[in-house]
Amino acid sequence: MSTEYDPARTYELDRRHVFHSWSAQAEISPMVVTRAEGSYLWDGDGNRLLDFSSQLVNTNIGHQHPAVVEAIATQARRLATVAPQHANDQRSEAARLIAERAPGDLDRVFFTNGGADADEHAARMARLVTGRPKILTRYRSYHGGTQQAINFTGDPRRFANDDGKSGTVHFFGPYLYRSAFYATTEEEECARALAHLEQVIELEGPATLAGILLEAVPGTAGIMIPPPGYLAGVRELCDRYGIMLIADEVMTGFGRTGAWFHTAAEGVVPDLLTFAKGVNSGYVPMGGVVLGPRVYEHFAHRPYPGGLTYSGHPLAAAAAVASINAMESEGIVANALRIGEQVLGPGLAALRRRHPSVGEVRGKGVFWAIELVADRETREPVAPTGGSSPVMAAATAEAKRLGMLPFVNSNRIHAVPPCTVSDAEAKEGLEILDRVLDRVDALVAEG
Structure with a gap:
């Protein structure tokens, strides 16, 4: 040939x-x-x-990147694939490296194939832990192309697939240049966006809301950096109403904003954090959910009802390990x-x-x-x-x-x-x- x-x-x-x-x-x-x-x-x-x-x-x-390419080749020669119920060294090490860089006490990783299924599993975890059905997401957002994730999405790509049955409610986030709140300063935009979100929470019924799913910085929808205090304000609203905060760091994670994770740089600890893309630069598909004690304890003695054949695939994990180490050393x-x-x-x-x-x-x-x-x-x-x-x-x-x-x-x-x-x-x-x-x-x- x-x-x-x-x-x-x-x-x-x-x-x-x-x-x-x-x-x-x-x-x-x-x-x-x-x-x-x-x-x-x-x-x-x-x-x-x-x-x-x-x-x-x-x-x-x-x-x-030569180190990542070589890591994939080396892993392929040693162990090209393995079922997810077994431990393997690259998945274990990748989980450690990710957990060490995640904010606060998020220290366990559920691996997925990409960002869409990471967001779907994070929402599933929030619903199961809280016993509540609905997820709040913002307009001008993107969370993936699978059925649930595209309904989480707040841009026109959702329209053709939105049957109104996904348990998703959208709200307006801060975007000063095209403010939905007639704000003229970042301070006004932040305060009014948080007041709007609280009103949506109250009118939807806090006892029906499992999670607020937010891109740490909306990416495809326009790279609108949240004003100072906004993410912390959402965290406070989640705490006040018993809602889980899910930070989508699929696009922002692993260096994109000049930090390992944007939420960590902002001093905000979500209940669940999703990643994909940047963890190994897409050399081999990988995503995941980083979770803390509250979610872990809920499933410590009851099975988590979800899984994927390629969860923590060794080639993807080897690429992630090499990528994170290269990002650190270089x-x-x-x-x-x-x-x-x-x-x-x-x-x-x-x-x-x-x-x-x-x-x-x-x-x-x-x-x-x-x-x-x-x-x-x-x-x-x-x-x-x-x-x-x-x-x-x-x-x-x-x-x-x-x-x-x-x-x-x-x-x-x-x-x-x-x-x-x-x-x-x-x-x-x-x-x-x-x-x-x-x-x-x-x-x-x-x-």
């Missing part, structure tokens, strides 16, 4: 046999990716692209924080000053959103929530033409490079974005 890579054949077979997620199948032209390294990947035409998407915001340690989390403070943050602020189509930039670490508007005064977005537009399509095409793979959603370009990104690579990304925004400015001016 030939080992030569044939991009044309890859594309042909994809279009003939692969059914893509979130897509109208006959209307897409997937880019062929042939290889990747560090902060870059190469397409089927041989073009090198700076990966400012981190794929789906998960290649935190960059592409093809200062990758600290690098993400520094890049955000010294390069991306100031650079994106300068782009906003220079380009009238940029309504707001916001973020932390290597987790930033550029919100594009047709008019700064009215804040009219250049594309609808959950949709696209000719302006956003042109922005995406221009970025690729200039050598960047961007992460684009609705009216936003997200600047989300790997946590390993260098100063030079981050500056390269800013230079490309500057030229992309020139194009956006021109299109907006044309109307």
